[in-house]
Amino acid sequence: MPSNALWHPYAQMQTQPAPLEVVGGQGAYIELSGGERLLDATCSWWCMIHGYGHPRLVSAIQQQADTLCHVMLGGLSHAPAVELAETLVRITPPGLDHVFFSDSGSVGMEVAMKMAVQYQVLRGRPQKHRMLSLMRAYHGDTSGCMAVCDPEEGMHSLFAGLLPRHHFAPAPTAPFDASPQEAEADIAALRATLEACHHEVAALLMEPLLQAAGGLNMTSPHYVRAARELCDEFDVLLIFDEVATGFGRTGKLFAAEHAGVTPDIMVLSKGLTGGYLGHAATLATNQVYDTFLSDDDGHAFMHGPTFMGNPLACRVALESIAVFEEEDYLSKIAELNAVLREALLNERVAHHPAVSDVRVLGACAAIEFKDAASLAGAQTHARRQGVWLRPFGRWLYTMPAYITTQDELRQITAAMISWVDQC
Numbered sequence: 217m218p219s220n221a222l223w224h225p226y227a228q229m230q231t232q233p234a235p236l237e238v239v240g241g242q243g244a245y246i247e248l249s250g251g252e253r254l255l256d257a258t259c260s261w262w263c264m265i266h267g268y269g270h271p272r273l274v275s276a277i278q279q280q281a282d283t284l285c286h287v288m289l290g291g292l293s294h295a296p297a298v299e300l301a302e303t304l305v306r307i308t309p310p311g312l313d314h315v316f317f318s319d320s321g322s323v324g325m326e327v328a329m330k331m332a333v334q335y336q337v338l339r340g341r342p343q344k345h346r347m348l349s350l351m352r353a354y355h356g357d358t359s360g361c362m363a364v365c366d367p368e369e370g371m372h373s374l375f376a377g378l379l380p381r382h383h384f385a386p387a388p389t390a391p392f393d394a395s396p397q398e399a400e401a402d403i404a405a406l407r408a409t410l411e412a413c414h415h416e417v418a419a420l421l422m423e424p425l426l427q428a429a430g431g432l433n434m435t436s437p438h439y440v441r442a443a444r445e446l447c448d449e450f451d452v453l454l455i456f457d458e459v460a461t462g463f464g465r466t467g468k469l470f471a472a473e474h475a476g477v478t479p480d481i482m483v484l485s486k487g488l489t490g491g492y493l494g495h496a497a498t499l500a501t502n503q504v505y506d507t508f509l510s511d512d513d514g515h516a517f518m519h520g521p522t523f524m525g526n527p528l529a530c531r532v533a534l535e536s537i538a539v540f541e542e543e544d545y546l547s548k549i550a551e552l553n554a555v556l557r558e559a560l561l562n563e564r565v566a567h568h569p570a571v572s573d574v575r576v577l578g579a580c581a582a583i584e585f586k587d588a589a590s591l592a593g594a595q596t597h598a599r600r601q602g603v604w605l606r607p608f609g610r611w612l613y614t615m616p617a618y619i620t621t622q623d624e625l626r627q628i629t630a631a632m633i634s635w636v637d638q639c
């Protein structure tokens with residue numbers, strides 16, 4: 217089946233082995249042509265939270281397809297989009313009362329950034345047109361998002377000439393369970409950055425609690441609360457990128473809940489539809505939304521993707537949220553967390569000479585290696601044990617589907633640990 221008609225992401229097409237052909241998926245497993253079944257340790261990179269082939273999600277798409285597959289929202293509306301907007305307002309942190317849909321995490325973040333800049337323009341502060349982001353952040357691959365990703369990380373350095381200049385604060389270093397004193401240095405660094413640049417900053421963007429592609433670099437709830445206070449003090453909006461952390465991954469429905477903080481704008485994607493269709497939601501508070509209200513059409517929010525609020529995606533998102541609530545996923549996530557902690561937070565893994573750190577939160581974990589070269593061969597090694605891992609940077613991750621059983625998760629961690637052992 218190898219075909220060079222299909223250009224793969226972040227792949228050297230000349231030298232990389234042909235990608236494996238997936239012919240189906242069921243539960244936590246993907247099925248390859250030839251009959252091999254692999255336990256997907258990353259649930260398609262954070263998104264397939266119910267696993268594959270979930271009958272309720274499949275049927276929600278089928279039923280909606282019989283009624284209406286798509287209509288553009290300009291001047292029109294439909295029940296799936298209205299119901300999903302109202303549901304998201306109900307389940308997200310209090311105060312996020314308005315929802316703007318788009319079709320991917322990157323575009324959801326673009327929407328958030330444009331919303332923040334236009335908000336500042338409408339308030340008579342056009343000079344506040346830059347973003348403040350954190351080092352080690354990843355917010356997506358579009359031009360606007362690349363400009364707020366860690367500029368030293370290298371993923372987007374080729375495109376530096378294309379990108380606007382924004383501001384960066386140091387990545388937080390105090391862990392999730394840091395004491396207030398331990399979080400002080402990170403907070404002081406954020407304050408110092410804001411003091412220097414707030415006059416031209418529309419918003420501070422952050423992945424609250426954990427930087428997903430940044431190797432699960434964690435922040436403490438103290439830091440997140442301080443970020444809220446500092447944004448208020450310096451008249452800067454706070455944007456949470458919950459594209460990866462949303463829908464239970466950190467052990468709460470949204471990472472913001474660990475800190476009890478409501479951002480001004482919050483972005484959701486990935487788990488929003490349980491991964492079944494591309495979709496994103498950018499939520500905003502009344503304070504933001506009301507600023508756009510006027511007799512003047514020129515004050516309308518200047519964004520409108522063709523596929524925003526797609527009815528199939530909205531319907532499957534509603535079903536995904538219903539399953540999440542009815543099947544008490546937060547309890548399942550707590551059980552998966554216990555398995556991850558027991559398997560990975562121990563001397564054998566954390567003190568191995570090739571390993572620099574192990575991080576676990578909710579239903580995700582990363583083993584950080586001292587050297588990225590240590591990960592060459594890890595994927596093939598895991599495959600021999602029936603597990604699909606996707607090593608990235610210096611990290612070996614797992615973020616399994618929430619329907620993964622405890623035994624299946626032990627099989628995943630055993631594959632990760634046996635790779636550590638042979639390093």
Ligand code: PLP
Nearest residue numbers: 320321322354355356428459460
């Ligand atoms: N923000 C975060 C935190 C992400 O992890 C990702 C994707 O991995 C994105 C944004 C971009 O989402 P998408 O790949 O859907 O554009």
